[in-house]
Amino acid sequence: MTTAFTKTYKPNKDEASRQAFVGSLKKYVNGKLEQQIHALYEDKLLPKYLEQHGKPPASRDEAKSLFEKEHLYQLWGSAVYTSQDLLWETVGDTVDRILEHAEEKAKAIDNNDKKLGSLTLNPDLVLPEPIGSTEIHRQPGGYFFDSEKNGLTAPLLYYGTIQLYTAAKGFSSGKTKDTFGGHAMAQLITQRFPDTQPTRILDLGCGIGALTRGLKEYWPEAEVHGLDLSGPFMRCAHAMAEDSQLSLHFHQLDAADTGFEDNSFDLIVSQILFHETWDEKLLEIMQEVKRLIAPGGVFFNIDVPYQPNRIDIPSQVTNDWQVVNNGEPFWTGFVDTDIDAALATAGFDEQERFTDYQAAGGNNSYFLFGAQVNS
Numbered sequence: 211m212t213t214a215f216t217k218t219y220k221p222n223k224d225e226a227s228r229q230a231f232v233g234s235l236k237k238y239v240n241g242k243l244e245q246q247i248h249a250l251y252e253d254k255l256l257p258k259y260l261e262q263h264g265k266p267p268a269s270r271d272e273a274k275s276l277f278e279k280e281h282l283y284q285l286w287g288s289a290v291y292t293s294q295d296l297l298w299e300t301v302g303d304t305v306d307r308i309l310e311h312a313e314e315k316a317k318a319i320d321n322n323d324k325k326l327g328s329l330t331l332n333p334d335l336v337l338p339e340p341i342g343s344t345e346i347h348r349q350p351g352g353y354f355f356d357s358e359k360n361g362l363t364a365p366l367l368y369y370g371t372i373q374l375y376t377a378a379k380g381f382s383s384g385k386t387k388d389t390f391g392g393h394a395m396a397q398l399i400t401q402r403f404p405d406t407q408p409t410r411i412l413d414l415g416c417g418i419g420a421l422t423r424g425l426k427e428y429w430p431e432a433e434v435h436g437l438d439l440s441g442p443f444m445r446c447a448h449a450m451a452e453d454s455q456l457s458l459h460f461h462q463l464d465a466a467d468t469g470f471e472d473n474s475f476d477l478i479v480s481q482i483l484f485h486e487t488w489d490e491k492l493l494e495i496m497q498e499v500k501r502l503i504a505p506g507g508v509f510f511n512i513d514v515p516y517q518p519n520r521i522d523i524p525s526q527v528t529n530d531w532q533v534v535n536n537g538e539p540f541w542t543g544f545v546d547t548d549i550d551a552a553l554a555t556a557g558f559d560e561q562e563r564f565t566d567y568q569a570a571g572g573n574n575s576y577f578l579f580g581a582q583v584n585s
């Protein structure tokens with residue numbers, strides 16, 4: 211078989227129909243079923259609470275115990291948990307079947323001496339805790355599975371589930387799906403900072419480098435780098451970039467301690483990195499960005515928009531459930547963080563910083579934050 215590396219993850223007919231079922235199940239559980247919890251709160255839990263306390267619950271912590279006694283909430287939690295198990299099972303079937311072929315393709319790419327970009331693995335990197343031993347999203351083995359051998363199981367599982375989620379959540383497909391929003395992010399950056407013409411770009415926590423590819427497609431003249439803690443992810447990102455004929459440079463590094471020179475990038479971005487990291491590390495990463503960003507450069511981040519002041523009590527409670535039970539341990543810490551204050555602590559001036567929200571189709575939106583540093 212000689213399939214291109216980027217096309218290696220392809221469910222067969224049976225796998226595709228099981229994955230479509232899991233996608234629909236997730237859409238139902240996270241959509242209609244969760245809406246019933248909102249109705250339950252409005253119709254029963256809130257009136258009862260008002261009667262007893264004369265005021266609505268002020269926070270998710272005050273409200274949580276009201277929900278926990280309800281069968282509907284218990285059913286929802288059980289369905290979320292089970293659908294997540296099914297997700298890993300079904301995507302895992304495809305990964306198991308294609309793994310050997312994917313490894314062969316990646317090795318052939320590694321051995322090709324006409325590579326366009328580069329891959330710098332760092333086998334001695336000590337994974338920071340607690341992320342090093344966390345299975346984010348309950349992904350079996352986590353992002354760092356098989357780090358010593360840099361096997362491709364973890365990145366292929368990640369890739370497969372993003373495909374499934376993207377379809378189930380109703381985000382748009384096509385180019386956006388392939389680059390996980392790389393073009394969309396580039397457009398958001400140019401809308402906000404019209405003079406942006408980056409020459410050296412860094413994508414922090416770039417995962418399998420899909421967004422990174424999109425940025426290179428959008429700004430072909432720029433030198434584009436991506437970094438991630440996960441060696442297996444970096445290997446997959448490199449193989450996918452080479453296979454797409456894109457010159458990209460991937461590094462296995464901690465975003466908080468990169469070793470790059472001061473002022474060496476004029477655009478530094480991240481997508482859904484920060485809600486998977488904790489307060490201390492978040493600040494260290496921002497401080498590292500402050501060191502790396504060139505005068506006039508832009509630091510631009512997209513992340514989850516579920517800060518408590520933006521969502522109602524039932525959503526706060528269900529999101530918090532995901533933190534405790536469904537592999538999102540850092541989510542609540544992130545949405546409770548005052549990001550503007552964190553940027554300020556990292557050294558970005560008031561006139562440089564921004565935090566904002568952006569509609570993203572349907573009920574979806576992005577949380578945008580960062581800075582354009584003074585020239």
Ligand SMILES: C[S@@+](CC[C@H](N)C(=O)[O-])C[C@H]1O[C@@H](n2cnc3c(N)ncnc32)[C@H](O)[C@@H]1O
Nearest residue numbers: 353415416417438439440463464465481482483
């Ligand atoms: C949710 S994934 C997002 C990946 C990619 N940005 C995307 O949009 O698909 C978060 C990534 O951040 C990486 N990560 C978390 N903490 C990191 C850190 N301190 N330094 C570098 N990468 C980190 C994880 O390994 C993971 O690949």
